[in-house]
Amino acid sequence: MSVHADSTTSDPSLTAAPPTGTGVTLVVTERVRRSQLEAYEAWARRLHALQAGQPGFVGLHVLRDLSGPVAEYVTLVRFRDRQALEAWRATPGYREALTELDRFTAGEVEYREAQGLEAWFDRPSRLPAPPLWKNVVVGVVGVYPLIMLFAWLLRPVTADWPGWAATLATATLSTIFLNWPVLPLLSRALRPWLYPAQRVDRDS
Incomplete structure (x- = not known):
């Protein structure tokens, strides 16, 4: 499956800043x-413009899969x-x-709610979530290099800070x-391992 993420902000009514972890x-x-x-994308732009003005709205992100007989938008x-x-x-x-x-649309529209980082595990809509231990492995693989990188980059700034404050700065940037x-990139790259029952065609 070839998935394209609309990550630019040139058309903010279609794709705003990606969601954060809260x-x-x-x-x-x-x-x-x-x-x-x-016609669908014009409709989506109008809907997203309405969402942008809604109190409590944080942001949105669109994933498009155009490889199948029908296009799938997540x-x-x-x-x-x-x-x-x-x-x-x-x-x-x-x-x-x-x-x-x-x-x-062709078929039923699917809705689900996710808390925190769960939404970013790029789950094919028709498959169950991967086991918890696999999600943990992906999380550790993602966060450990970031912690090491930001601890090193921030050292000149945070060297004289209390330990808790230096750790907070590193943790915030890493998150x-x-x-x-x-x-998102890790979950997509590791999709064959996260969902071994699904055949995945990677982007060329």
Whole structure:
């Protein structure tokens, strides 16, 4: 499966800053008919513009898989907390947008909620999550080099700081970079190991 992440900010209404490690993430998987791709993306831009003005909205990120007979869009929408997400779901703009969705999609739209780093494990929508120990291994592989790197880079600045403050600075930067781009890239690169039952075609 070839997955393309919309990570630029040239069109902020389609793709804003990727979510961070806090709050709640709504993961939406939509399979879009190829004849409706242009109309769907125009609809998505309007929806994302509405989300950007919603109190409690943090950011969103879009993954597109155009390799199959239908296009698959996985959108991660981050809100500050569950109350902010529920408030968004109750808005007239969101409810009205949902009434248009059926004309673009082939099959049922899938929704799931994820907390913290869970959303960044790039899970194929039709497969169960990998076992916990594999998620732990991926997390350690991602975070350990970051801790070592930032501890070294920050040493000239934090050498005279209390130990707890120096560790906090290192942990903060490591967490930011773990969320983006390290963990998404790692989970995608290790997908054949995380999901051995699925045949994966890597990007060329």
